[in-house]
Amino acid sequence: MGLGSYEKYLAFRKLMPCEIGIRGEETIFTSFSIISRENREIYGMVGTKCKKCGTPSWPVQRICPNPDCGAVDQMEPYKFSDKLGDIFTYTSDFLAPSIDPPASYGFIDFKGGGRAGLDFTDCDPNTIKVGMPVELAFRIKAADEKRAAINYGWKAMPIVA
Ligand SMILES: [Zn+2]
Known part of the structure; x- marks a missing residue:
């Protein structure tokens, strides 16, 4: 799935300032001690x-x-990172801070059991549906510019038939 516009490319590459609303002014805080302690949970899901x-x-x-x-x-x-799942519920939120609104997120029911709340990635919000299959993708979650840290994590990527 492409970005759809040159402006999105500039925003994703931080080549152009991007207004993401007052909620986007929240400071991203990276806790290196939590990452160290919960490394397997965060990076391995x-x-x-x-x-x-x-x-x-x-x-x-x-x-x-x-x-x-x-x-x-x-x-x-x-x-869980190698498991497939289905969308149990979701929303596409225009008020959540995102350089590519709306921010889509929801709950995934994994094949074999388990449920997790995850951000969605690489999808068209207009095509997301309850019951749609997803796989997980390891992606950037947020940039903590004060600490020069990029926070990575798992997101749900809807599978388009
Ligand atoms: Zn039990």
């Missing part, structure tokens, strides 16, 4: 899976979210 009943969960949980199980400290690491 590793959640947990209950060893007792097999329920996967995102983010990492100590207590199984399955109401029929409720096992405590019976979790093993479970990687």
Whole structure:
């Protein structure tokens, strides 16, 4: 999917100042200690899976979210980044700060279980639908210019048939 205009290219490359509204004035803060501590969860999108009943969960949980199980400290690491999913719910938000409005985000139900709230990427907001298949893509989430840090993370990329 292309950018659609030269102005978007300039905005994405930070070659032109871009007005993204008052919500875009919020300071992006990068916590290097959190990134270090939760490296696997952030960069690997590793959640947990209950060893007792097999329920996967995102983010990492100590207590199984399955109401029929409720096992405590019976979790093993479970990687979500290589799983496919379907859109459970979503919105396309013109008020959320974005250099490419609207910002589309929502909840994904993963094949094999688990649900996560994610930003969407590489999609046309007019074609997103509940139940649409998605795969995950590792992308830039935000630029923290004060600390010269680029924050990366996983986003949902709708699969167009
Ligand atoms: Zn369980």
